[in-house]
Amino acid sequence: MQKLGEYIKKQFPIFSRRVNGHPLVYLDNASTSQKPRAVIDAVSEYYATMNANIHRGIHTLSEEATDRYEQSRTRVARFLNAASPSEIVFTRGCTESINLVAATWAASAIKRTDRILVSALEHHANLVPWQELARVKRARLDIIPLTPGLALDEKKYRELLSYKPKLVCLTAQSNVLGSIPPLRRMIRQAHAVGARVLVDAAQSAGHSKTNVHFLGCDFLVFSAHKMLGPTGVGVLYAKKEILETMPPYQFGGDMVEIVEPRHSTYRSAPWRFEAGTPNIAGIIAFAAAIDFLESVGFDAIQTHDADLLSHARSVFGSYPHVRLFHPEGESNSMLSFAVDGVHPHDIATVFDVSGIAIRSGLHCAEPLVRLLGVEATARMSFYLYNTRSDIDRAARALEKVFKVFQLPFTKRRS
Amino acid sequence: MDLYSEIILDHYRHPRHRGSLPRPSAHIVQHNPLCGDIVKLDISVKEGKVADARFLGAGCAISQAATSLLLDSIQGKSIGSIEKLTQQDAADLLGIPVSKAREQCAQLGLTALQKAITIFKQKRKQKR
Numbered sequence: 001m002q003k004l005g006e007y008i009k010k011q012f013p014i015f016s017r018r019v020n021g022h023p024l025v026y027l028d029n030a031s032t033s034q035k036p037r038a039v040i041d042a043v044s045e046y047y048a049t050m051n052a053n054i055h056r057g058i059h060t061l062s063e064e065a066t067d068r069y070e071q072s073r074t075r076v077a078r079f080l081n082a083a084s085p086s087e088i089v090f091t092r093g094c095t096e097s098i099n100l101v102a103a104t105w106a107a108s109a110i111k112r113t114d115r116i117l118v119s120a121l122e123h124h125a126n127l128v129p130w131q132e133l134a135r136v137k138r139a140r141l142d143i144i145p146l147t148p149g150l151a152l153d154e155k156k157y158r159e160l161l162s163y164k165p166k167l168v169c170l171t172a173q174s175n176v177l178g179s180i181p182p183l184r185r186m187i188r189q190a191h192a193v194g195a196r197v198l199v200d201a202a203q204s205a206g207h208s209k210t211n212v213h214f215l216g217c218d219f220l221v222f223s224a225h226k227m228l229g230p231t232g233v234g235v236l237y238a239k240k241e242i243l244e245t246m247p248p249y250q251f252g253g254d255m256v257e258i259v260e261p262r263h264s265t266y267r268s269a270p271w272r273f274e275a276g277t278p279n280i281a282g283i284i285a286f287a288a289a290i291d292f293l294e295s296v297g298f299d300a301i302q303t304h305d306a307d308l309l310s311h312a313r314s315v316f317g318s319y320p321h322v323r324l325f326h327p328e329g330e331s332n333s334m335l336s337f338a339v340d341g342v343h344p345h346d347i348a349t350v351f352d353v354s355g356i357a358i359r360s361g362l363h364c365a366e367p368l369v370r371l372l373g374v375e376a377t378a379r380m381s382f383y384l385y386n387t388r389s390d391i392d393r394a395a396r397a398l399e400k401v402f403k404v405f406q407l408p409f410t411k412r413r414s
Numbered sequence: 415m416d417l418y419s420e421i422i423l424d425h426y427r428h429p430r431h432r433g434s435l436p437r438p439s440a441h442i443v444q445h446n447p448l449c450g451d452i453v454k455l456d457i458s459v460k461e462g463k464v465a466d467a468r469f470l471g472a473g474c475a476i477s478q479a480a481t482s483l484l485l486d487s488i489q490g491k492s493i494g495s496i497e498k499l500t501q502q503d504a505a506d507l508l509g510i511p512v513s514k515a516r517e518q519c520a521q522l523g524l525t526a527l528q529k530a531i532t533i534f535k536q537k538r539k540q541k542r
Contacts, residue, residue, distance in 0.1 A: 343451075343474035345516070346418070346474050346476070349516065366450070375450045375451075375472055375473065376450045404423075405418070405423070
């Protein structure tokens, strides 16, 4: 525990700044994480010492950049316990990774009247592309509902599987509730009816160990920026035998073999899916983010997240006007809440005046927030640099919310 | 907390012109996709002037107070003058500066009102 919290904060330059006159408390990690010095340095090192395009120059800089770029692919493959680096495609982000699968594999595999199954926990990135594909293909989109306790309804899931969907799309962790579905079991059940499974690991990848071999999923997607890496970098993992049969996604330079005036042939996977010049600096620096996370260790991160969550639940739960959204089953690393009579945007504004960043609104998961029966929620999401005292400062800001909005009974229950 | 001035909190807790009209000249539902704020607005236009305007809504203090203040200020005004209102005019009604992030909340009522007038004019055109 000593390694995390206050100690590790020193490695993140942003925490030396003040926001509205206060030291920054950053509790919006589910939106994006802050970056350690090592990652920022890796970005500038690329531009300062080896800036060149990849996969084309014969010169030294291009060779060095290409090497480092491909080392990142190997690093990501090892991070995920993938069978081979050629199962890793770099994209602009989690959203693009999902759109890539929708536009290639799914566009050819999903036919009219086929079913696609998604969970009610999905954020827009793992819902809207499937709505759109279902519309175009005239396929059917089924939603796995939640139980009254806000867990995925596994009985309904098995029922929906009996209709033999072609594809099942599951989040590894909800970005509103923090809930962690029993993925391995759900993936096995989906495979038993012949479905392919896509896992959205956007929230989980920076907080717990991701092991695609253990999970057995067919596709897994996530973004670098929520796990200490740069923005504009995403990963698509796909099983080799699937990736090799997928048609290209975008067309142009870098993804071709031979280009004739009226006809071209395409490179093998994964390069076939990486047309044009990618975010080279970001992808190289992403490896530094993974190094950083693994040197801390996911066991330590999860323990730290759990400690912060339990502290936040007990502190925020002690105020009579505050509703906590606490899902049944496993959850971690974030807490959604609402205050009776005060809109979450107003909560976030009062917090911001105290230098505390939280998210408020629909969290890009409108259908789920509607299920909670509220207009919107406020959300605190934690990471390895947060401390219990960050949460205590948030609680003082919450008391200020009560005061500004003149709510009675503003003291904690003892 | 300059943003949550007495006047904004007063209009948030006790919005003026709350409700709906039985036979509105135009009706509009306006959302703020950012935060889920919503304003449902009815206007009644007589002889080129807004005779009455009512709203129902849910959302943050800024969006709801701004709508209440706006409707207070436009009763009896000509539709031409309402069409000319700018974002600055709507922001000025709040009496305090609004941060970039909250601008959409402050503008929700004005957007709804000006769209309602567009709808009214289209309906009037079709009748003729």
